[in-house]
Amino acid sequence: MTGPLSGAPFPEAARKALADTQLRRNLARATSTIRAKSAAVVEELPDWAALREAGAAIKDDVLANLDRYLVQLEEQVAVRGGTVHWARDADEANRIVTRLVRRTGETSVVKVKSMATHEIGLNEALAHAGIAAHETDLAELILQLGHDTPSHILVPAIHRNRAEIREIFLREMRGVDPSLTDEPAALAEAARRHLRGQFLSASVAISGANFAVAETGTLAVVESEGNGRMCLTLPRTLITVMGIEKLIPTWRDLEVFLQLLPRSSTGERMNPYTSMWAGAIEGQEFHLVLLDNGRTATLADPRGRFALRCIRCSACLNVCPVYERTGGHAYGSVYPGPIGAVLSPQLTGVAHNTSLPFASSLCGACYDVCPVAIDIPSMLVHLRAEAVEAKGRTPERAAMAAAAWTMADSTRWSRALRSARLGRLLGGRRALPPPLSAWVRSRDLPEPPRHTFRDWWANQR
Amino acid sequence: MRVAVFATCLVDALFPDVGKAVVRLLRRLDQDVEVPLRQTCCGQMHVNSGYPREALPLVRNHVEAFLEYDAIVVPSGSCAAAIRHQHADIAREYGDGVLVEGAELVARHTYELSEFLVDVLGVTDVGAYFPHRVTYHPTCHSLRLLRVGDRPLQLLRQVRGLELAELPDATSCCGFGGTFAIKNADVSTAMLADKMAGVLATRAEVCTACDSSCLMHIGGGLSRLNTGVRTVHLAEILAS
Numbered sequence: 001m002t003g004p005l006s007g008a009p010f011p012e013a014a015r016k017a018l019a020d021t022q023l024r025r026n027l028a029r030a031t032s033t034i035r036a037k038s039a040a041v042v043e044e045l046p047d048w049a050a051l052r053e054a055g056a057a058i059k060d061d062v063l064a065n066l067d068r069y070l071v072q073l074e075e076q077v078a079v080r081g082g083t084v085h086w087a088r089d090a091d092e093a094n095r096i097v098t099r100l101v102r103r104t105g106e107t108s109v110v111k112v113k114s115m116a117t118h119e120i121g122l123n124e125a126l127a128h129a130g131i132a133a134h135e136t137d138l139a140e141l142i143l144q145l146g147h148d149t150p151s152h153i154l155v156p157a158i159h160r161n162r163a164e165i166r167e168i169f170l171r172e173m174r175g176v177d178p179s180l181t182d183e184p185a186a187l188a189e190a191a192r193r194h195l196r197g198q199f200l201s202a203s204v205a206i207s208g209a210n211f212a213v214a215e216t217g218t219l220a221v222v223e224s225e226g227n228g229r230m231c232l233t234l235p236r237t238l239i240t241v242m243g244i245e246k247l248i249p250t251w252r253d254l255e256v257f258l259q260l261l262p263r264s265s266t267g268e269r270m271n272p273y274t275s276m277w278a279g280a281i282e283g284q285e286f287h288l289v290l291l292d293n294g295r296t297a298t299l300a301d302p303r304g305r306f307a308l309r310c311i312r313c314s315a316c317l318n319v320c321p322v323y324e325r326t327g328g329h330a331y332g333s334v335y336p337g338p339i340g341a342v343l344s345p346q347l348t349g350v351a352h353n354t355s356l357p358f359a360s361s362l363c364g365a366c367y368d369v370c371p372v373a374i375d376i377p378s379m380l381v382h383l384r385a386e387a388v389e390a391k392g393r394t395p396e397r398a399a400m401a402a403a404a405w406t407m408a409d410s411t412r413w414s415r416a417l418r419s420a421r422l423g424r425l426l427g428g429r430r431a432l433p434p435p436l437s438a439w440v441r442s443r444d445l446p447e448p449p450r451h452t453f454r455d456w457w458a459n460q461r
Numbered sequence: 462m463r464v465a466v467f468a469t470c471l472v473d474a475l476f477p478d479v480g481k482a483v484v485r486l487l488r489r490l491d492q493d494v495e496v497p498l499r500q501t502c503c504g505q506m507h508v509n510s511g512y513p514r515e516a517l518p519l520v521r522n523h524v525e526a527f528l529e530y531d532a533i534v535v536p537s538g539s540c541a542a543a544i545r546h547q548h549a550d551i552a553r554e555y556g557d558g559v560l561v562e563g564a565e566l567v568a569r570h571t572y573e574l575s576e577f578l579v580d581v582l583g584v585t586d587v588g589a590y591f592p593h594r595v596t597y598h599p600t601c602h603s604l605r606l607l608r609v610g611d612r613p614l615q616l617l618r619q620v621r622g623l624e625l626a627e628l629p630d631a632t633s634c635c636g637f638g639g640t641f642a643i644k645n646a647d648v649s650t651a652m653l654a655d656k657m658a659g660v661l662a663t664r665a666e667v668c669t670a671c672d673s674s675c676l677m678h679i680g681g682g683l684s685r686l687n688t689g690v691r692t693v694h695l696a697e698i699l700a701s
Contacts, residue, residue: 011648357511362639385512442646442681449478452473453474453476454468
């Protein structure tokens with residue numbers, strides 16, 4: 001399937017990423033900049049905590065009544081001249097979109113930045129059908145030209161610096177000025193020239209959606225560049241692919257999310273472009289593809305479902321000490337970072353990726369910044385138990401069971417401590433058997449004490 | 462008030478001086494402390510590694526060991542957080558109603574050391590003398606799960622002779638994370654490298670924290686690099 005997960009287990013992929021010092025520099029610089037910007041604009045809102053609670057409550061209401069709101073959305077979109085399609089999984093969504101594009105007779109489309117279409121592998125599916133999908137978001141364009149994949153939800157090319165971007169443009173962009181510098185303004189201008197032709201000639205556009213209002217059938221896309229707005233308004237046919245959890249009940253609820261999202265994501269008080277549309281505008285055809293692709297299965301898990309509150313702001317990525325060092329590709333998933341570690345395994349089934357729930361030190365920074373209060377650390381712990389179940393009988397499981405048996409009883413525990421002390425005296429401070437040997441690769445063991453604490457207490461009484 | 466010390470399995474096995482320091486400190490503050498020898502481990506490693514069912518007998522043993530005490534003092538933010546935020550859930554999921562009630566009661570009576578000193582005993586000056594340059598690393602679970610805030614710093618500021626040096630990027634995780642340090646050893650080490658750089662930048666002789674586990678990780682790295690910087694648990698400084 002064209003699911004989000006692929007490649008090596010996290011520890012292995014992370015090791016490769018850690019060896020790339022350029023990547024680590026790019027990431028540390030970019031995440032610390034966004035982190036500081038976001039913290040500053042969150043701090044200035046006295047009612048942030050209340051907004052956050054409201055955001056979580058609205059999303060929980062949506063999840064509890066998803067069936068009702070989805071039908072309401074379908075009705076409202078249809079009344080306003082749009083057509084709604086239901087896709088159970090990635091393949092079905094890709095088939096629907098491919099069919100819709102083919103019907104127009106076009107062989108190329110322009111795209112608004114969209115995570116859902118990455119999730120289902122839409123570009124690849126379209127290419128397979130002979131349809132070229134052109135990304136128009138600057139970062140997505142950089143990735144597409146560089147034959148690369150996103151490593152961040154909001155800033156998909158965060159792993160690239162401007163010198164690398166200049167090289168990609170010079171190599172891949174047709175008709176680019178060979179004297180192009182790596183000044184941000186010059187790079188943006190080159191992209192603008194490149195994209196302008198596509199906007200003016202495209203007659204089909206494909207987008208995702210940040211929000212869909214059930215009450216009014218309104219879809220919303222928030223962005224920083226205006227490319228999205230060009231795609232949403234110029235072409236004759238607009239196809240939007242949206243995860244079913246993107247719903248909000250009423251128009252008024254946008255008030256909450258349009259405050260939470262920009263402050264948490266780009267660290268802006270308000271995003272530069274907010275496009276909203278309901279149904280088809282005159283002379284335009286509008287199709288909305290509602291995507292499940294593992295979401296109802298996620299919804300069925302009472303502890304895992306909170307991942308569906310996510311509004312894809314990526315604040316959790318920007319504060320995550322693991323993400324900051326490995327980057328997004330190590331997660332092997334369209335959704336990287338803390339939210340990816342809880343969302344991706346659920347969308348595909350935990351058994352298909354047992355290493356992601358362990359890709360966290362459980363430091364809790366993600367939960368603190370999440371604008372819809374997703375308790376990611378607790379969910380990771382819950383998914384770890386599922387991953388352990390999925391793996392069945394392992395040496396680790398036997399060791400954990402033995403440790404639990406020993407530690408559940410103080411007599412057994414103190415006996416074990418005495419024999420362990422003898423063992424330590426022979427082992428020194430830099431030797432341990434595998435898998436514990438991973439500890440001493442970079443860390444000495446503490447000096448073995450002369451007695452245990454419990455022995456000291458027992459003796460001094 | 463009956464006060465018990467829960468030393469934690471790590472302190473019991475590897476850092477007995479931390480447990481002794483807690484006892485000495487509390488006695489100096491006129492507390493008649495007890496160390497129930499039935500105690501073993503809070504089970505956090507099992508829960509956080511994906512073995513909640515295996516943690517049940519540990520939770521049960523812990524609850525039974527500490528049920529009768531009015532205050533249980535723990536020299537670990539992480540273990541205190543596990544007792545407060547995980548035990549009742551484990552009891553609810555795999556145990557029984559009596560255990561849930563017991564776990565909730567023990568959780569309410571459990572205090573991380575700096576919480577007990579500042580909130581329950583109402584002291585910040587514990588009469589300590591520690592003539593060294595010290596930097597404080599706020600451990601993630603004391604910071605974000607317990608919200609101990611600046612309580613450890615309030616205590617450190619009153620220690621005679623102690624020169625406090627602010628740790629750059631203090632709130633970022635040191636990379637320990639329990640079994641994370643083994644399962645994702647490379648990422649853990651990359652995080653440790655940045656934490657050690659911060660510690661060394663302070664020119665402190667000692668790095669302190671509320672958790673022996675994080676200190677074992679930071680101290681293990683500082684020792685491997687022969688930096689000469691020691692890690693010392695907050696309790697040991699306050700008992701000096």
